[in-house]
Amino acid sequence: MTDPIPQPDAAFAALADPTRRALIDRLRAGPLPVGRLAADLPISRPAVSQHLRVLSDAGLLEVEPQGTRRLYRLAPDRLRELRAWLDGLWGDAMDSFAARAREIAQESPK
Amino acid sequence: MTDPIPQPDAAFAALADPTRRALIDRLRAGPLPVGRLAADLPISRPAVSQHLRVLSDAGLLEVEPQGTRRLYRLAPDRLRELRAWLDGLWGDAMDSFAARAREIAQESPK
DNA sequence: GGATTGGGTCGGTCATGGCTTACGGTAAGC
DNA sequence: GCTTACCGTAAGCCATGACCGACCCAATCC
Numbered sequence: 001m002t003d004p005i006p007q008p009d010a011a012f013a014a015l016a017d018p019t020r021r022a023l024i025d026r027l028r029a030g031p032l033p034v035g036r037l038a039a040d041l042p043i044s045r046p047a048v049s050q051h052l053r054v055l056s057d058a059g060l061l062e063v064e065p066q067g068t069r070r071l072y073r074l075a076p077d078r079l080r081e082l083r084a085w086l087d088g089l090w091g092d093a094m095d096s097f098a099a100r101a102r103e104i105a106q107e108s109p110k
Numbered sequence: 111m112t113d114p115i116p117q118p119d120a121a122f123a124a125l126a127d128p129t130r131r132a133l134i135d136r137l138r139a140g141p142l143p144v145g146r147l148a149a150d151l152p153i154s155r156p157a158v159s160q161h162l163r164v165l166s167d168a169g170l171l172e173v174e175p176q177g178t179r180r181l182y183r184l185a186p187d188r189l190r191e192l193r194a195w196l197d198g199l200w201g202d203a204m205d206s207f208a209a210r211a212r213e214i215a216q217e218s219p220k
Numbered sequence: 221g222g223a224t225t226g227g228g229t230c231g232g233t234c235a236t237g238g239c240t241t242a243c244g245g246t247a248a249g250c
Numbered sequence: 251g252c253t254t255a256c257c258g259t260a261a262g263c264c265a266t267g268a269c270c271g272a273c274c275c276a277a278t279c280c
Contacts, residue, residue: 016126028202074203093184
């Protein structure tokens with residue numbers, strides 16, 4: 001199985017590395033080939049290639065071969081899942097926060 | 111410096127570990143002491159303690175000592191930052207996606 | 221005061237993963 | 251066809267971190 005269903009776990013692990021987040025940020029303006037991405041980073045091109053593979057496997061990037069180059073672009077699908085998870089967590093955190101605030105008010109009514 | 115400013119980097123790294131995300135999910139219903147969190151996981155209590163420390167240092171959890179126990183709860187502040195980052199990334203990804211769609215339409219107008 | 225319970229810290233082990241160099245493979249240009 | 255540019259893969263090295271057992275401290279209960 002060369003293309004298993006990408007788990008959201010993979011997306012979190014992929015975004016954990018600062019170099020990979022730098023690649024993501026670099027791609028926000030539009031698709032770029034590997035060589036240009038590697039030119040802006042202090043690591044070797046193969047290292048960039050490995051990071052791009054991790055991001056692609058996580059479903060965060062898409063590849064488009066164009067001649068001898070390969071253009072990487074952002075893939076919105078996985079980002080939508082992450083947003084949904086974070087929004088749910090945010091809601092629960094706010095509920096817990098509000099409940100705690102009521103407790104505090106209860107303890108010192110004055 | 112015992113309490114440096116928590117970087118958003120730390121939040122991403124903290125959320126990368128599946129055990130730590132399990133702890134987060136467990137705390138969505140409300141605050142819990144360390145012992146109860148450790149009882150639900152297949153790892154030792156010291157390991158849970160270490161994970162809770164990572165999450166706290168990242169600004170994702172707050173601690174409230176209560177007698178001999180320590181209650182951990184979700185901290186909304188850092189979650190808001192993550193939401194903001196993800197929303198911005200989502201917007202750029204959608205723009206790039208729309209631009210690509212226009213290119214495709216241009217290539218095959220029929 | 222002694223015993224018990226709840227938790228954080230320490231030292232050490234082992235696996236994971238990020239980086240490099242070296243190599244192979246394909247498309248474009250002469 | 252031969253070279254050159256662009257890129258992925260393989261092997262190895264090394265640092266990070268997740269885990270555990272052991273230990274120590276503080277608060278509660280008898």
